[in-house]
Amino acid sequence: MKLTGWEKKADLLYLETETGIAKLVPVSERAVRVVYTQDRSFSVKESLIVLNQGKKSVRWELREESDRLILRTSALKISINKNTCAFTYEDKDGCLLTKEPDRGGKTLVPIEVEKTVYDDQVTITTGQGADGVRARVEGSRKTVDRSAYHTKLEFEWQEGEALYGLGSHEEGVMDLRGTHQYLYQQNMKAVVPMLVSTRGYAVLWDSCSYMAFRDDMHGSYLWTDVDDEMDYYFLYGPEFDELVYEYRELTGSVPMLPKWALGYAQSKERYKSQEEILDILREYRERKLPLDLLILDWQSWTGNWWGQKSLDPERFPDPEGMMRNLHEDGARLMVSIWPIMNNNGPDQEEMREQGFLLGNQANYDPFRPEARLLYWKQANEGLFKHGIDAWWCDCTEPFEADWKGAIKPEPEERVSINVNEFKNYLDPEVINAYSLLHSRGIYEGQRETDDTKRVVNLTRSAYAGQQRYGAITWSGDTAATWTTLRNQIPAGLNFCATGVPYWTMDIGAFFVGKKPEMWFWNGDYDKGYEDDGYKELYVRWFQLGAFLPMFRSHGTDTPREVWRFGEPGSVFYDTLAKFLKLRYRLLPYLYALTGAVTQDHYTMLRALAFDFREDPAVRDIGDQYMFGPAFLVNPVTKPMYYESGSRKLEGVPSTRRVYLPSGSGWYDFWTGARLEGGMVIEAEAPLDILPLFVRAGSIVPMSPVVQSTDELGSQPYEIRIYPGRDGKFKLYEDEGDNYNYEKGEFASIEMEWLDEERTFKIGSRQGDFPGMVRKRLMNLVIVGAGGGQGNGEAESTMFDRTVTYTGESVVISFDSHEAAS
Incomplete structure (x- = not known):
């Protein structure tokens, strides 16, 4: 694909090639949009993914050399080979990030796009499987609707480079190098078409079609099934937090x-009545x-009206009255729709009368704004106006067709x-975006109704x-x-x-036992919580769940309330x-992280490469992660005490x-013991x-400890300080x-620890809001080595000071012997 002409315009670089046209649009100093088509003009369709398609003014320059063009921003450089149009991506200093093959890496294959025709010959069959009702059309026919392309973007990834992202997938792969992944929506498969590299860049594909990623014997590329043109964004960090910011x-x-x-969110399949919900909260x-949320799973509707958005x-x-009782006792309710x-x-x-159902006459069409409005109207009138607090939008990849059979x-x-x-x-062209549009309708509807x-x-x-x-996305059934x-951990890390x-x-997994006639109903514990093997697995799953953005137990086959697993003393x-x-x-820490996600584009569930990208040892670790800036979480993912059937190990x-x-x-959180980094240990x-x-x-x-977040109020805070280097929070x-x-x-409130000076600073409070706690007791604890009580509480060998914080800056100095670890 030879370059035949180019033009530098105010906001983009326009390219003409032997086979088509392309444009490069700097959308920030660290992000460039690339579009390529074999048509005579670019598509004018509005993106479902990207809100800002190059609307900011960005300073950039173009330099021509004998064999290439070079587009440069203050952070990023893209070289374009004149003979092949192969792109090479470098940082501002010329350090290679990644490149296309020398022969060129962009391929478009023209295709005919078909649409389904529903006439009087079609029949609709409906059946209920393990994850809900499905309605399928039989006897429909296809007709050609328009032309489009398969697109293929190839890379030559570098030795030692690790790749992450693409969403949450069940296979348990951390580093995607040397693997392949099919990108379509499915139970236990949530797609996000963003690939992130430890070399400090990311690629975001603006495509909503079925896609495939490969780094194997067939090549190294991402392929899309149906697109009007190739459209992607190349992002540069180099740190992962900077890539997330650009995204x-x-x-x-x-x-x-x-x-x-x-x-904590307590759920199961399923609470069946108002009385049962209130009884669980009472217990x-x-x-x-502590408990903050109860969840009402499917079939809360009347009779067999599947998907009806109102309570029986x-x-x-x-x-x-139910919602009033829950709220008065510091709890909320989420309902499945x-x-x-x-x-x-x-x-x-009502949906059928308005013509808002898809061809199976069962799924509504969220790609139509008026259908989203009606869906929200129904959810509001049936549920939200009664005081319901949150939504569980289940089955948002609604056309699954293979959850059946024994194999x-x-x-x-x-x-x-x-x-x-x-x-x-x-x-x-949009089959991956159903959940995106469905979520939009819920969000915009509720925001319009009640802020x-x-x-x-x-x-x-x-x-x-x-x-x-x-x-909030969960990993499926x-x-x-x-x-x-074990596989859940890299699934979540790659997603975030x-x-x-x-x-x-689902803490404890959705399916606990086994049904041989259903391949997916494949748990190892037919006796549920009566099996000590399951109790051990559940406890380890619960420990992991305590260090996720949402802490939620759910599943079928066996109840999940804490007391099902024993009584106090066990x-x-x-x-x-x-x-x-x-x-x-940890609520003050967690809410601060949530604030950082919103205010600073932070990520709280962090693959180790977020914070230790330069350490090659972390690149394929999929069973450890950072939870915010402080905690290194290391879940136990092997049994130590029991096999299935309560058989002792x-x-x-x-x-x-x-x-x-x-x-x-x-620092070991439980004992306060200090250890050095860069080593492997056998942790108790x-x-x-x-x-x-x-x-x-x-x-x-x-x-x-409070019983619900409503009780947090003016409670005193303990501020743990872990010395050894300067720190901020x-x-x-x-x-x-x-x-x-x-x-x-x-x-x-900015907090800072100056390690060499052994000084802790609490800055003056910035900002104000109704009901703000203006005076709070803060106990400052400098953590040191100690014997440990096995519960993470402050030890006698830790050093503390108590201050009453009123919003003005405070500086506390510790004697060197006091603050030594």
Whole structure:
């Protein structure tokens, strides 16, 4: 593909080639959009993903050399080979980031795009599987709608380079090098088309079609199925936080979660009545076990009206009273709603009358703004106006077609089955974006109706840009095995590396037992919580869940409430209670991280390359991660005590291998012991211990244990200081719900530890908001080595000072012997 002409315009570089035209649009100093087509002009379609397509003025220059053109910003350089149009990407100093093959890396293959025609010959079959009702059209036909392209973008990745991203996938791969991944929406597969490299760059594809990533014997590339043109963004950091910043500048910032969303969420398949919901809350309160959210799973509707967005009046006779009782006791309620409707319920009939259903006459069409408005109207009138607090948008990849039978289909067969099912009802150019548009309708509808509640939407699917709609994605209907637990960690880390920050999972897995006739119902514990093997697995899953953005237990086959796993005094119950209470102690830290996600484009669930990109040892570690700037979390993902069937294991050490990244000192959270980075240790990991380390220089604000986030109020804070290097932390506070923070109604407090001076500074409070706590007791604790009580509490060998903070700056100096570790 030879370059035949070019023109530097005010905001872009226009290229003509032997086969088509291209443009490079600098959208920031660190981000360049690249578009290539074989048509005579570029597409004018509005992006579903990107909000800002080069609308900012960016300074850049173009230089011509004998064999290449060089586009340069203050941070990034792209060289274009005149003979082949191969791109080479470098930083401003000429250090290679990545490159296309010398022969050129962009391929467009013209195709005919088909659409489905529904006539009087079609039939619709409806059936209920393990994850809900599905309606399928049979007997439809296809007709050619237009022309488009398969697109293929090739790279020559460098030795030692690790790649992350592409969303949340079930296979448990951390570094994507040497692998391949099919990118379509599916239960346990949430796609985000953003690839992130340890060499300091990322590539975001502005495509909503089925895609495939490969780095194997077939080549190193990303391929898209149906696009009007090739359209992608090359981003440069080099740090991952900078890449996330660029991604969110393009696709939208993240609204604040309410404070209660950081508390514990109790769910199961399923609570069936108003009485049961209130009884569960009452039990948690009587046991002094913290809880903020109860979740009402599917079939809360009347009879067989699948997907109806209203509560069955027989089982939920007084929704307003139920919500009043929950709110008065510091709890909220999330309700499952579905994009698929069946059995001619009122919502389905109204959608059908308006012509807003897709070809199967069951799924509504979120790509139509008026259909999104009607969907919200139904959700508002049936649920939200009664006081419901949050949404569980289940089944948001609504055309799954392979969750049946005893044998799991081969990966390529699954691609064909599911992608073709999507194409029966949606334009193939947008089949990955159903959840994105569905989330948009919920977010915009609630914001328009009532700004006093922040939107919380737990959704099983995701796409680039979905973070702007108050969405949290969970990993789907997993099965209870130790392999699944291990695989969940890289799934979440790769998901959050894309820039979409809020990910969670079903603590304990969705399917606990086994049904041989269903390949996916494949857990190892048919006796559920009565099996000591499952109790051990559940405790380890719960420990991991306590260090995720959303802390939520859910699943079928067996109940999940804490007391199902024992009574006080048993190791299972006591360990669950311990980590539940630790989560609540960390609320000030967690809410500050949430504020940073919104205010500073931060990421709280962090692959180790976020903070230790230059340490090659971290690049393929998929079972350790940073939770915010302080905590190195090391979940236990192998059994130590029991097999399935309560069979005891013998001779298994209660330790796990932990790599402490180089460039920092580390503290054992439980004992205060100091260790050096850059080494592997065998960390103690009995059942009641999750190996947890804190980076030297960290400042961790903590609170007393409360029963719900509503009680946090003016509670005194304990400020943990981990010496060994200088450190900073910004405490964030606002009203905890509503959107007044968007008007500037929030406050922040900068905290700083100067290690050499042994001095701690609390800056003056910046900002104000209604109901702000103006005076708070703060106990400053400098952590040192100690014997450890096994509960992370301050030791007698730790040194503390108490101050009353009133919003004015405070400086506290510690004697050198006092602050020594």
